[in-house]
Amino acid sequence: SQQGEEDPQALSIQEGENATMNCSYKTSINNLQWYRQNSGRGLVHLILIRSNEREKHSGRLRVTLDTSKKSSSLLITASRAADTASYFCATGHTGTASKLTFGTGTRLQVTL
């Protein structure tokens, strides 16, 4: 079953604009990760934020985590056409020691 719900399901923006995707989850987490998937390909890890962290940056990516609201957001600044992909949040849970539970994904389209 999917742990997270992502919002919006689809997002279309123009190159240079910022894209914000949100993820909500249901149960306590150890960490939350964001992955990117190009059509028909495997997933690529983008960034990991631990439950005791509130914000993390990596290049043009900014991730926030609010454990009280069980939510996270991914901001991509100055988007490029090459950012067109699906983006998934995935949660890791204390005690499971292994699997990640993925959300339903946001499909981002960046147009020229």
Added chain:
Amino acid sequence: DTGVSQDPRHKITKRGQNVTFRCDPISEHNRLYWYRQTLGQGPEFLTYFQNEAQLEKSRLLSDRFSAERPKGSFSTLEIQRTEQGDSAMYLCSSSRRGGTTNEKLFFGSGTQLSVL
């Protein structure tokens, strides 16, 4: 290429046939995972190995599914008596067990299964 590799990339089979997929993880990774992804959905966990031991299986993994990881290296996922509902992308990923749990996953490109 030192990434996770999966074979085949595509598989078309008739209902009732058996299929087997192979995954070669990154060589120094001792954890290997299988996920299934249907169109428009996120990946769903199927099973997990640490070295050669299969430590966790999802309820999604019916008795028609079996996974192995002999010698803790490559892994195979077999589906017996395939059904149309088995049509999906089967993703393999690997990770290295570090000081904390849930290290980031490295994914292969997946095997797209179509059951006719």
